[in-house]
Amino acid sequence: MVQLRNPFIYGKVHMKITRPVALAFAGASAIVLALVPAAQAASLVVGGASSVATVVADCKTDYTAKTGDSYAYASSSSGQGQKDMETGKDDFAFSDSAHLTSQSGTAINSSEIHVPAWVWPIGVMYNLNTKQQVAISYQNVAKIFAGQITKWNDPLLQADNDRKVQQAIYKKDASGNVVKDAKGSPVVLRTVTLTQHITLPNQPITVIYRADSSGTTGNLTSAFNTFDKATWTKSSKVFTDLVKVANDPIHFQGANGSAGVAQLAAKTKYSITYAEVNFAALNKTLALASIINPNGDLVQPTADAAAGFVASAPIGTNGVVALDYLNKGAGVYPFSVVTYALALTNYGDASKAAAVKRAIDYAAFGCTTAAPNDGFIQISPTSPLGVKIKAQLAKLGK
Numbered sequence: 001m002v003q004l005r006n007p008f009i010y011g012k013v014h015m016k017i018t019r020p021v022a023l024a025f026a027g028a029s030a031i032v033l034a035l036v037p038a039a040q041a042a043s044l045v046v047g048g049a050s051s052v053a054t055v056v057a058d059c060k061t062d063y064t065a066k067t068g069d070s071y072a073y074a075s076s077s078s079g080q081g082q083k084d085m086e087t088g089k090d091d092f093a094f095s096d097s098a099h100l101t102s103q104s105g106t107a108i109n110s111s112e113i114h115v116p117a118w119v120w121p122i123g124v125m126y127n128l129n130t131k132q133q134v135a136i137s138y139q140n141v142a143k144i145f146a147g148q149i150t151k152w153n154d155p156l157l158q159a160d161n162d163r164k165v166q167q168a169i170y171k172k173d174a175s176g177n178v179v180k181d182a183k184g185s186p187v188v189l190r191t192v193t194l195t196q197h198i199t200l201p202n203q204p205i206t207v208i209y210r211a212d213s214s215g216t217t218g219n220l221t222s223a224f225n226t227f228d229k230a231t232w233t234k235s236s237k238v239f240t241d242l243v244k245v246a247n248d249p250i251h252f253q254g255a256n257g258s259a260g261v262a263q264l265a266a267k268t269k270y271s272i273t274y275a276e277v278n279f280a281a282l283n284k285t286l287a288l289a290s291i292i293n294p295n296g297d298l299v300q301p302t303a304d305a306a307a308g309f310v311a312s313a314p315i316g317t318n319g320v321v322a323l324d325y326l327n328k329g330a331g332v333y334p335f336s337v338v339t340y341a342l343a344l345t346n347y348g349d350a351s352k353a354a355a356v357k358r359a360i361d362y363a364a365f366g367c368t369t370a371a372p373n374d375g376f377i378q379i380s381p382t383s384p385l386g387v388k389i390k391a392q393l394a395k396l397g398k
Helices: 019-028 050-058 060-067 078-086 138-145 155-160 215-227 257-266 278-282 303-310 350-365 384-393
Strands: 030-032 043-048 070-075 092-095 112-126 135-137 162-170 188-197 206-210 252-255 271-276 290-292 336-344
Touching (some): 043 078, 043 350, 050 060, 050 070, 050 257, 050 336, 060 350, 078 336, 112 257, 112 278, 112 303, 112 350, 135 138, 138 155, 138 206, 138 271, 138 290, 155 162, 252 257, 257 271, 257 278, 271 278, 336 350, 350 384
Parallel strands (some): 043 070, 043 092
Antiparallel strands (some): 092 336, 112 336
């Protein structure tokens, strides 16, 4: 289980805060990365995806020490981050989905580009009274969130948990770190056969979904659209664009932000939701499902499994990573996300452009070293993804 480090720093006061308060702030409040900016240091305005609020907070001290800069991160949603880039409110924004369509009605800045900054797995989290890790096939995850599977002991889910499955064992170095190949994919040492047997309860499933515009929702529904185009006719950052949830409080309840859905699921028995894996660590009644991927492997939502998923993905000239949700690589996790930094090639201010470049470079290559337990993959600058990130950063100018 991923362990999350707190406390956050708000304004100019360093406070130790309780878990419920921390969650509420993480979903809606600005996280100030430094108490006192260094002389001549840059102070940027940044906002967007709630999924990265925790890792941004955990890296705040190291970021300032390495760059001398600071920024206040307004954690909201990918959709809001995209809107704020359209209106010029943010110097740059983090978004869990590509910014290809205007969210505000204002045209997207013609100099905006995508810079892949973080890669992480979406955790499928459930609230069940069991210490055993429930398995769900990638197809059945889509059926649950479409409302086609409505009870935990549905024969399809029971079959997922009464079968033999393969699990990849990664090669590790002398320090216990997973060995990566030249593409950044973890090296599979061998696969083992596991017998999965859990009796699931005869209880209705409550789906907790993101009620706001969410890049996490956009990525999840993109995967679902790949698995089942008849039901999930398109992808969307707004869950209710695709699934009819009105007047069905038994099976569907909405909440805003990653922290919001995790909190609601944590107090709703027999529920299921989706968010960055750290939110399961913060909510002790939630557990992370193991996913049976398209290769038939039982895979946990780890950084290494996400790294394997994106390692071979092609990257467009606009910086957008083309994810293959039917990737049959051994041990890859199909519900993985690339969080982009949305930035400009023309800021009209050389010092601001340099500060934005430093901030995004640190997010992509430095932050995961400072916060290795937050569930985000460590990207090598020499991997194909790292090389593309460097190429995109080089485009940022005055």
